[in-house]
Amino acid sequence: MKALVYTGPEQLEYRDEPEASPGDGEVMVQVDAVGICGSDMHAYLGHDDRRPAPLILGHEAAGVVVSGPDTGRRVTINPLVTCGQCQACRSRRNNLCPDRQIISMPPRPGAFAQFVSMPAQNLVTVPDGYSLETASMAEPLACGWHAVRMAESASVIPLAEAKCQVIGGGAIGLGAALALVAMGATDVAIGETNTLRHPALENAGPVKIYNPRSEAAVGDGEADIVIDGVGFAATREAACRLVRGGGVIVHIGLGESTGGLDIRRVTLQEVTFIGTYTYTPDDFRETTDAMFDGLLGKLDWAETRALADGVGAFADIRSGRAAAPKIILKP
Known part of the structure; x- marks a missing residue:
């Protein structure tokens, strides 16, 4: 699959990478849209030891399920994967799980790619007619x-x-x-x-x-x-x-x-x-409900570019040339 790969400080390559492989309880999602986050920029600048090169970044994503019984389901992704068993998870504060993982941080490749694998419970259905580009903004x-x-x-x-x-x-x-x-x-x-x-x-x-x-x-x-x-x-x-x-x-x-x-x-x-760190599962679903109900406005303030042009998008954000509050990449 094609992916945008962080290879070193202020270095990215758009290249072929092995296709994502779903684990137990996971499904494959074909990425339709993925946003560039501030944490992606920190990694790109070499400021995040948690994200060593080479690595596929990107965790603000939406797309379509292409494996399992829910094939064809339009979804936005909660990228935070937690154990579900610890005290934090049992109290619905999964964001504090000591074993938490997030795509774009080892061992989970990110979504600046054509495909990403995710646990099924991390997916929220996007209503028909609702833009997947807009839905990708659920995470931030x-x-x-x-x-x-x-x-x-x-x-x-x-x-x-x-x-x-x-x-x-x-x-x-x-x-x-x-x-x-x-x-x-x-x-x-x-x-x-x-x-x-x-x-x-x-x-x-x-x-x-x-x-x-x-x-x-x-x-x-x-x-x-x-x-x-x-x-x-x-x-x-x-x-x-x-x-x-x-x-x-x-x-x-x-x-x-x-x-x-x-x-x-x-x-x-x-x-x-x-x-504050990320969100709980309840926060994520409340946010998507608010988005779909129009309570957060039109959410039409993002700029969209091709994933193949991701190198230039990062450079524009780095230099302050990007006017939009969010740049979304399309694989």
Whole structure:
């Protein structure tokens, strides 16, 4: 099968690879669409030791089942494979399973390929007439949905009354903003420094878009909820500065591991800091239900390119030339 393979820092090859082989309880999915995630970019830059080269990346995918009794079923993929037996899995927090695996990380090849094998329980049916390209965005949107659910549970201010700040206008940040709106928030702003993205963000939903390098949506210490969808030292510093005393910071981004967290302010102001990783199975299905019901907007802000052109897509994201919050590749 054809696949886009990470071969070393800032190196990708579109080449022939052995076809995916389903294991017990797994089915083969012919990939129709697969998004480029921030974690794919981290691996591409050589910043993720969990994803050593050579490796097929990509975990935001949708396609059609081509093996087993469900052949022909249109599906979007929950890429997080867990044991189902541990305490975390039994409590429906599968994302914390100590034996969790995710496609695009050894031992599971990713979905920048014509085919990928997945456990049947990781597949969610996509309604007839619903675009598989749009359905492939379920994974990043579920990350935002999970983050908002965690923020809502920790905030003493109801979402309908909360001043909500999202740092970063990529698919994770935008997805979190749309989830905030879907769950009742009315005061939501996204800070995005790449102004090429602003038109797409402004058309995505009822949220304020601003460039934090030159303007502010709220004053320092005024935000009830801050969601960091980037995860660099500078964005953590901004989150600590923006949040009010007693407020909530939810950290999704994995840009860099250290720096920026103002422990003194978090402690003295009793700020709740929550790290969030992916989503639970319930979050994923709630997200897809919201997508199919139109609660997250039109979701028409992604750019589509051929998988064969993936090398150029990664280069454009790397250089800041990509205007869309998400680039989806088509095998």
